[in-house]
Amino acid sequence: MATRVRPSSKRCAVIGGSGFLGRHLVEKLLDRGYSVSVFDIRQSYELPGVTFYQGDLCDKQALLAALKDVSLVFHCASPSPASDDRALFERVNIQGTQTVIQSCIESGVQRLVLTSSASVVFEGTDVKNGREDLPYAKKPIDYYTKTKIEQEKLVLKACDKQKGFLTVAIRPHGIFGPRDPQLVPILVDTARRGKMKFIIGDGTNLVDFTFVENVVHGHILAAERLRADSPICGKPYHITNDEPIRFWDFMSQVLVGLGYPPPRYHLPYSLVYGLALLLWLLSVLLSPLISFKPTFTPMRVALAGTHHYYNCKRAKEDLGYTPVVSLKDAIARTVESYPHLRCEA
Ligand SMILES: NC(=O)C1=CN([C@@H]2O[C@H](COP(=O)(O)OP(=O)(O)OC[C@H]3O[C@@H](n4cnc5c(N)ncnc54)[C@H](O)[C@@H]3O)[C@@H](O)[C@H]2O)C=CC1
Numbered sequence: 491m492a493t494r495v496r497p498s499s500k501r502c503a504v505i506g507g508s509g510f511l512g513r514h515l516v517e518k519l520l521d522r523g524y525s526v527s528v529f530d531i532r533q534s535y536e537l538p539g540v541t542f543y544q545g546d547l548c549d550k551q552a553l554l555a556a557l558k559d560v561s562l563v564f565h566c567a568s569p570s571p572a573s574d575d576r577a578l579f580e581r582v583n584i585q586g587t588q589t590v591i592q593s594c595i596e597s598g599v600q601r602l603v604l605t606s607s608a609s610v611v612f613e614g615t616d617v618k619n620g621r622e623d624l625p626y627a628k629k630p631i632d633y634y635t636k637t638k639i640e641q642e643k644l645v646l647k648a649c650d651k652q653k654g655f656l657t658v659a660i661r662p663h664g665i666f667g668p669r670d671p672q673l674v675p676i677l678v679d680t681a682r683r684g685k686m687k688f689i690i691g692d693g694t695n696l697v698d699f700t701f702v703e704n705v706v707h708g709h710i711l712a713a714e715r716l717r718a719d720s721p722i723c724g725k726p727y728h729i730t731n732d733e734p735i736r737f738w739d740f741m742s743q744v745l746v747g748l749g750y751p752p753p754r755y756h757l758p759y760s761l762v763y764g765l766a767l768l769l770w771l772l773s774v775l776l777s778p779l780i781s782f783k784p785t786f787t788p789m790r791v792a793l794a795g796t797h798h799y800y801n802c803k804r805a806k807e808d809l810g811y812t813p814v815v816s817l818k819d820a821i822a823r824t825v826e827s828y829p830h831l832r833c834e835a
């Protein structure tokens with residue numbers, strides 16, 4: 491009878507490893523002595539010690555090739571929320587995640603760590619100090635969130651101690667840091683177009699922004715603690731900087747750090763939300779004739795004008811998590827990393 495060789499526990503794969511979070515995760519895993527395979531639809535860099543597999547995670551055969559002899563998988567691939575493409579979210583985040591799970595099981599992978607999102611409980615209204623036991627959003631605010639909910643449910647349900655397949659989900663919130671293609675670039679683009687003059691609401695809403703290295707730290711702790719006898723199997727964990735900050739203070743600190751003026755004038759929340767809803771409706775109705783993507787989507791306005799911060803006590807207790815970089819240092823390092831986005835005037 492052929493004996494199955496147990497893959498080394500230091501051999502892992504990062505699905506979505508070409509992305510913002512994925513690449514930071516790959517770099518830290520290499521530092522910690524892991525050998526890493528990256529599976530992604532695109533290859534965005536080269537690094538010694540990393541083997542790239544280019545393919546779509548919905549393609550099982552392509553995935554099986556990348557997961558050979560791998561014992562630990564991180565799944566942090568997703569279409570960008572900005573793509574706003576319902577069919578794509580459903581195909582990649584739901585069907586694709588099912589394919590990831592099946593491929594892991596067939597390949598003998600023992601541990602799967604999913605990058606979920608704290609937004610799975612966010613419905614566009616205040617979440618203050620939210621814990622993991624909050625129910626999933628019944629009316630998710632967009633298709634990205636709707637499919638992130640289904641994705642998390644699939645991964646957590648697949649956890650099976652008997653079969654030796656263990657899963658856990660990390661729920662970060664508002665990831666930022668060097669090389670982020672979203673937060674700082676969107677902010678600067680909005681400022682350069684002269685649209686960063688207004689604060690939506692009274693400006694006191696608290697939000698979690700999480701430095702990418704803290705998110706990576708949470709993922710690695712979860713992977714290394716994921717054993718059949720640990721309490722973390724099949725559970726979600728909030729990972730934040732544990733320093734909620736006023737949304738508009740955070741935006742202002744980044745803007746000022748890059749040489750742009752901070753927003754000053756207030757607009758009522760309900761007015762801006764209503765306008766964003768109208769714009770979104772127009773963009774849907776007119777989509778057969780013209781294609782335009784509004785900057786002010788209802789989701790973005792809700793993110794900018796409500797409280798949404800999360801409690802990460804469970805991660806502290808079960809994973810031994812504490813943030814490794816403070817918010818102050820994280821903002822300074824982020825600002826420094828975007829010299830090309832500084833205000834030239
Ligand atoms: N950026 C943020 O603030 C937050 C992100 N997340 C989650 O973190 C994860 C990583 O996000 P980011 O690094 O910000 O995004 P990203 O867009 O930089 O990285 C995602 C990667 O997935 C890859 N990908 C997309 N579709 C694929 C497919 N069909 N097959 C193979 N690869 C595919 C992309 O090519 C990309 O490299 C995502 O799951 C996202 O939902 C959760 C909370 C907050």
Ligand SMILES: CC(C)=CCC[C@@H](C)[C@H]1CC[C@H]2C3=C(CC[C@]12C)[C@@]1(C)CCC(=O)C[C@@H]1CC3
Binds near residue numbers: 665688699785786794
């Ligand atoms: C905390 C969290 C989940 C952050 C996610 C990142 C993005 C959703 C934000 C990054 C830049 C933000 C931004 C706005 C909304 C939320 C972001 C896209 C605005 C469009 C909100 C309305 C404005 O006045 C302009 C803002 C530009 C930056």
